[in-house]
Amino acid sequence: MSHTSLRRAIAAKCYKRQALVIRQSTQNKGKPAYLILWDVTNNKPATQEEAEGLENVEVVIPTLMQPDRRVMVNCGAGAPESFVGLKSPPPAATGLEDLLSAAVVVGMAESSTANLTPPPDLLLQTQATAILPRKDMGVETVLVGGRLVDAQTGEIMQGQLDPVESADFETLLHRKLLGKTGDNKRALALYYRKRYAELGVIPRALLDKHQGMDGRACAGKKSSLPEAVITRFIERVKNACNRQSSEFITRKRRRIGVFQLLLEQEFDCAITESQLRSVVRAHDLKHYLKGGADDDADVKPPSFWEAEDVGALVMMDGVKSHFFKILHEGKWKTVVYIEFFDMGSRVMLAMRAYLSESSENSIDIFKRFLAGNTFVKKPMALRPDNAGGFLNLRRPMNELNTGSQWTTGYSYPDGFKFIDDYARAGEPRDKAHLEASHKRFHDFEMIIIDRFKDRVSKVERVMCKNGDKMEEKDMHYLAISLEELNASGLTEHYMHLHNSRQHRFTENGKPAKWIPNERWSEYLRAYEGSTFIFAAKDIEASTRYGYEKHTATISKKGVITFRTGKYYVDDRQLWSNQDSTDITISLIDNKLAIFNRDKDGKFLGEAYPLVSPTKSAKLADSRKAKIDKIDSESEATRIASRLSSKEDGFEMLVDQKMLNEYVKKGLTLTIANELLDKESGKYAMAPGTVIGFRLFSSAVKRYLDETNPTKILPYAG
Known part of the structure; x- marks a missing residue:
């Protein structure tokens, strides 16, 4: 019976022309709760004669059960005989002693006819507004041992003597949320409260310890889509991956x-995407949507990076600091570390901190790479990043x-x-290692950050951008240059840690372990007679081509004007x-390189800054003496x-000449x-005489005599 039909039956007090035995309870915080006595054997309302003796029953403590299990109840020999909620036993089970015991209502009058054993084919149902049980109803329950029996097979699902636990709906709901x-x-809380009010039974989703599902699936409900639509959807998804299918x-x-x-279009009915997504999850169709096994043209085969010989490919790139900034000219700046990295051995050949990936900085690290390694x-x-610098x-x-x-x-056949x-623009995969x-x-x-924690x-x-997402992080501002x-x-410590420790790498699709320094050293030993280093003068001469270029002209007087200089x-x-x-021209160390x-841009020579005559x-x-005299006279x-x-x-009457001598002495x-x-x-x-000045003069002479080894004037008499 649906909830709507149940409400109508309660209002009419009859069901299929048969009178209903209805009781009303107000123990749910004053809200009316209607109780109907039902004959589950014949699936019809119980008659007045069958309900005789149950007039004192006001509250039902329903048994806990799964939607796909029938729970059968018996009070046992040592328990009070009260009606508690009953479903008929399966045909294979005979006698009430084989059924499961459950919670029993206590507090009835001893002379109540409710103490009579009720027929086993009566079930008390509740209207949709009844929410049972609740802590505020003041109902005391008694737990009695028993066992759980499958209604279809008669198989014992739970032990012989274990008591049935009275689960708390609010506690289970809190755990679920x-x-x-x-x-x-809010939606889940409303859904489970509604289900509990309708059935009087704790939903299976709240009893699920794995917390795996929510909503309809845990409530035992099937998909809202017709079975024909589900079958056709699965068929279409699988056919969509088969190139031979139409x-x-x-x-x-x-x-x-x-x-x-x-x-x-095919079924002429409204279908939502959420309904189809639930079918995809239930039948594991995600593989077909992302690319099935028969979709060879769209799915790329698995691949791996082909290994390079040691020293055959050197990568160059910059990495920005994510968690700290430093102080530069009164402003906080992000640090960029530029590094050279050999792909074959995974050894770091050069690394240094800069403020940007500019031409000047790239040339500086290139010089260090050339001067600090054997070739x-x-x-x-050489595969640098495609950055402008x-x-x-x-x-x-x-x-x-x-x-x-x-x-x-240095190039020979x-x-x-x-x-x-060079790596392709916007392709970090070219420098994946x-x-x-x-x-x-x-x-x-x-x-x-820990090294400079006091700064x-x-x-x-x-907030910072990480790929396509924005994420929060803690930025440390270090007051260092x-x-x-x-x-x-x-930086050198980091390079040493990377180069001298064993790492896990992938080579030709297979994992391997090695120490970068050892592999690089083996490479140099293998070509011991064919190694060389770059001369310092060649490094300086070649790298001047890498600075930023500017157009200029040499005047008829042999002068170049550049940036107001x-x-x-x-x-x-x-x-x-x-x-x-x-x-x-290029500006290099306060002089101009001319090309x-x-x-071709061939180097021609250099230009030097003009300076004022010395x-x-x-x-x-003479000028210094004048300045000292002015300062001395001003102090005196x-x-x-x-x-x-x-x-x-x-x-005091001051002797200015003598005072000037004291100032010259210090x-x-x-x-x-x-002293004053x-x-x-x-x-x-x-006051107004020379006595005060003479006394002051004596004190000055004593002070200068103690602090100045140069002999000064005799004391004034």
Whole structure:
């Protein structure tokens, strides 16, 4: 019977022309709860004669049962004989002693006819508004031992003597709602309370210890879709992966929304995406939607990175600090670590901290890479990131390969040569091995923060982008400079840890373990007679091609104007008296490198900054003497003003010439104030006379004699 039909039957007090035996209870916080006596054997309302003797029954404590199990109840020999909620036993079971005991209502009158054993075919049902049991009903329950029997097979599902636990609905509901918030929590609470009110039985979902499902599935309900629609949907999804089927759908269009439209058109009914998603989960169809086994054209076969020989490919990239910033010129800056990484051995060949991936910084780390490593006379591919600051390395590599009048060429047939193998723009997979090492560096940032923990100015919770998502993290602001960070030795320590420890790597799709330094050393030993190092002059000469280029002109007077500064060209052959000369320049260490303004951009020479003419030493000494005299006279004037002050009571007659001599010997206003404050009463004994100044003069001479080894004037008499 549906809930609506039940409400109508209660209102009419009859069901299929048969009168209902209805009782009303107000123990649910004053809300009416209607109790109907029902004959479950004949599936019809119980008659008045069958219900005789049960007029004192007001509250029913229902037994706990699964929706797909029938629970049969017996009070047992030693328990009070009261009606508690009963379903007929299966045909195989005979006698009430084989049925399960349950909670019994206590508090009835001893003379009540309810103590009579009721017929076993009566079941008390509740209207939808009844919520039983609740703690506030004041009903005492008694637990009696028994066993649980399957209604279909008669098989014992629970032990002989274990008591039936009286589960608390509110406690189980609270456990189910743990971890849920908002609308989801409110909807689930409303759903389970409604189910409990309708059935009078705790829903199976609340008894599920695994907390695996919610809603209809745990309530024992089937999908709201017709069985024909479900079957057709499964068939269509599987056919969509088969290229031989007329219902094949390419993987990119194999979505729930597409199947929704197809099924709605086929069955002429409304279907929601949530209904189809529940079918996908129940029948494990996600594999077909993402790409089935028969969809060979859309699904790429598994692949792996092909191994490279040691020294054959060196990657270059920068990684930004995620968890700290440093102070630079009054502003907080993110640190960028630029590194060189050999793919074959996974050894780090160079690494240093910078503030950006600029041309100047990329050249600086390139110099360190060239100067700090030994190379083998074999081709080496260099794969920098496609960042703008790294693109300038092509020309220095070419200069080292071919050489010029300024540099030695290191490229020979079947020997060493640099091959520029830049990564594609926006393709981090081209440097996957180096990108993977960045994760370990972010762990090392905690070591950097711990080293400078006494220099942490503040810690803020900030939002940052991680791939396609935004996430929160703690940013530490370290009051240190870039020079302090590089001088701390932490970068070298990180390189040592990475290169000297064993790591797990993947090579040709197979996992392997090795120490990067050992593999790199074996490589150098294998080519011991074919190794070399770059000369320092060649490194300097080649790397000047990597700085940022600017267009400029040399005037007819051999002067270059750049950024409000003027530079002169010392090589007379580089410019003409007749017309200005077009060139390209780079600013390197406060001087200009001059290049041809063409595609080759050959280096021509250098230009130096113009400086103002230097002044003679005699003129400088004369000016310094004048400044010292002005300062000395100014100091003597301030001291004389204090000595002759009427406010202090001194009013001395000051000998200015003698005071000037004291100032030259080292007397200052601060010293004079200390001497005056020490014996101010003595100096103010004879105001308006020379006595006070003579006493002060004696104190000054004693002070200067103690602090100045140079002999000074005799004491004033």
